[in-house]
Amino acid sequence: MSHSSFDAIPAKNLPRAERLKAGQALRQQVPREAHAACPPASSRDPVAILAETDGARIPELLPIRYQRMQQSPFTFLRGAAAVMAHDLAATPQVGAHVQACGDCHLLNFGVFSTPEGRVLFDINDFDETLPGIDFTVDIKRLAASVAVAALNANMPDKRARALATATVKSYREFILELAVKPPLEVWYTRMEIDREVKRIGDTKLRETLFSVLIKAKKDLAADDNFPHLATAKAGVARIADRPPLIYHFDTAATKDYKIHAHSAFANYQSCLLPERRALVERYTLADIAFKVVGVGSVGTFCAVGLFMTADGEPLFLQVKQALPSVLEKIAAPPPHLLQQGCRVVEGQRAMQAASDIFLGWTEEPKTSRHFYVRQLKNRRLGSLGQVLEGKALDAYANLCGRTLARAHARSGDPALLAGYMGKSEVFDDALGTFAMAYAAQTKHDHACLKSAHGAKGSLAPK
Structure with missing residues (x-):
């Protein structure tokens, strides 16, 4: 928890202009460029960190956990929220707190229907959620997951960095939009999936998504897990x-x-x-x-x-x-x-x-x-997110960035965050650098897990 600042955070009911200025002032204590730093990992053992919760898990299922994590650096990242939390505790933190997801990677977003029958895109996994966490924790994990996913898809480093940076930019720019809205309007902001699909430039993909959406909407009240399960x-x-x-x-x-x-x-x-x-x-x-x-x-x-x-x-x-x-x-x-x-x-x-x-x-x-x-989740709607993530990583990652911004604006202070991040791309660029560095670290940690598994035959008790 280095570089923390808690004494310059204004109350949320102060005028918006004051909270914007307070956010700008936080740059003096934690420069936006400082977020490019990726903590050295030589002093920690990722396999040992992963094993910390093994005692609370069902032993017979641990081999499945580690087998899934060994499949790729991206599956490793998905299962290694504890490792990244350990690492992020040593990174610069602004002191601008939100309700954090805690495991904010690309595949912890999805499509679901509301009680009113609307179809939304939102965060859908909250196992690690906690209030009072610096907003940078979630956005750094999301940016890193974009970089790892892009590299996992054999994209060049330059493209992977660009996607991660663009994800952060989408987060920052939506925070800027939300910062000038009344609190009730922020609270009721929703990511309507049919509106979001229209933002996709690929006409063929857009038509495919609309087709899936129309089919899924036919009977949202029916549980399509029966008779599947x-x-x-x-x-x-x-x-x-x-x-x-x-x-x-x-x-x-x-x-x-x-x-x-x-x-x-x-x-x-x-x-x-x-x-x-x-x-x-x-x-x-x-x-x-x-x-x-x-x-x-x-x-x-x-x-x-x-x-x-x-x-x-x-x-x-x-x-x-x-x-x-x-x-x-x-x-x-x-x-x-x-x-x-x-x-x-x-x-x-x-x-x-x-x-x-x-x-x-x-x-x-x-x-x-x-x-x-x-x-239990609706299976038909789940296929929408899978198509988006698999065929339009750039559009999907940007949507995740804006969705995270909306979520943070509910519990945090969007004016404070907007003042800190600002209108330039300094913050985006810093997190793009961080994301690539952490992607390299994830690749190394994934190799450590594979090595430990190979040496022991299995990380889990028989």
């Missing part, structure tokens, strides 16, 4: 086993990790608003199965609960274990957020333009594990 036979609904990624807790190897689902979901309902609790009460838990997800989350407890009405209508809720945020390497969490599921839920509500109505938290007293609960 589960089917009903003779009136009995059950999630299909697909080991080793989806399975029931009915073997000797898995029974120790089973949660008491009915009590966990009962505790979850108590945290919901009354009208949402009334909605959930119309469903009954029919089945629950473990589901391996993501890269960084592999090994934590994650299950899918299948709920059914008396008339056979499905609802899938995901219950996911919440460990302490990796951002605790940078700042301590507020005392009221020691319930990790509550931390995730509050962070998601703070950053997302529209949050899942089923979002809540629970815990299991027997094991003291904390969880959060959310509705």
